[in-house]
Amino acid sequence: MNTQALVNEFVAYLRSRGMRMTPERRHILQHIFSAHTHFEVDDLHVRLRDAGHRISKATVYRTVALLANCGILRSSIAPSGSSSEYYELVYGLETPHEHLQCQECGRVFEVADPVLLGHLRRIAVTMGYELVDHSVKIVGRCVELRNKGVCSKSGLQRPPERPQ
């Protein structure tokens, strides 16, 4: 899969709804593709700006919503403590991937596990549903970290209890 395929997919979606491809939409899509991580809209906006594109935050919000609607993006889980929505690229994703969240630093890692999907499908069927989508979050404590009190993946001290 490459950027062009993504652009084509998006253009087809836009056409089908009487909408237009624009330079702004193209830049946003290409940037999401090249970054290929989960992201929040504000970050995406800043990075586009750093890359020299003057695209308003409103347009980024509007475009991300379109991309989510046509199945190129989907909303993902947020690092703990965050109050904004996170998205990830799903178009052309070969293997389903789950999320492992570090309890200390809140960061999210992606994990592939081919067996899990079948298991979830079976659960859905038991309830009279056909599995359409899923999301799995595992919150874990790094063994090394639990002993030392420092998160080696982020270099951060163990965060204090939430205030109040």
Place this chain on the structure above:
Amino acid sequence: MNTQALVNEFVAYLRSRGMRMTPERRHILQHIFSAHTHFEVDDLHVRLRDAGHRISKATVYRTVALLANCGILRSSIAPSGSSSEYYELVYGLETPHEHLQCQECGRVFEVADPVLLGHLRRIAVTMGYELVDHSVKIVGRCVELRNKGVCSKSGLQRPPERPQ
């Protein structure tokens, strides 16, 4: 498990932090216990009001945060389209439970599956983590519903595509 055990747990937590039990906190906790579903703060506030308790929304927010901090509540998944945080009672929960979300009406059902937990634990270990918590959301389409275009569980028509 009963309300008293919950209250005791909460009082112990409050004591340990130099905080006090109040009538407001007691009413909120008891109401959460008797409703025993996942909920959003605004709903909880309205229901408390309907039950005759004049508790401000600020106090409900503050108390829910405390209950989440001490492990009696945890944040749960929200029905699709909702922009507010949902919580659920976890204190004394015997079996781990996952969430099945109806793609049409967005409602969330709880599902117990004892095997899944072991699987998730294995995934965590593979990544060098010890499983501390998890959440699983399965999005499904009810077979009957897909044919008829109507959600039999909610009585709602299939919702239109999100606007824009």
Place this chain on the structure above:
DNA sequence: TTAAGTGCAAACGGTTTGCAGAATG
């Protein structure tokens, strides 16, 4: 008696929207 809790209303921050001007097909 005094530190903590409550209600109120204002502040906050992420997201959405109305509108006038720019640009696509």
Place this chain on the structure above:
DNA sequence: CATTCTGCAAACCGTTTGCACTTAA
């Protein structure tokens, strides 16, 4: 050219907070 898109700034809305008053211990 008609219609859609963009940028801007204001509106929105769930949540948090400052403050004066009330209350638990």
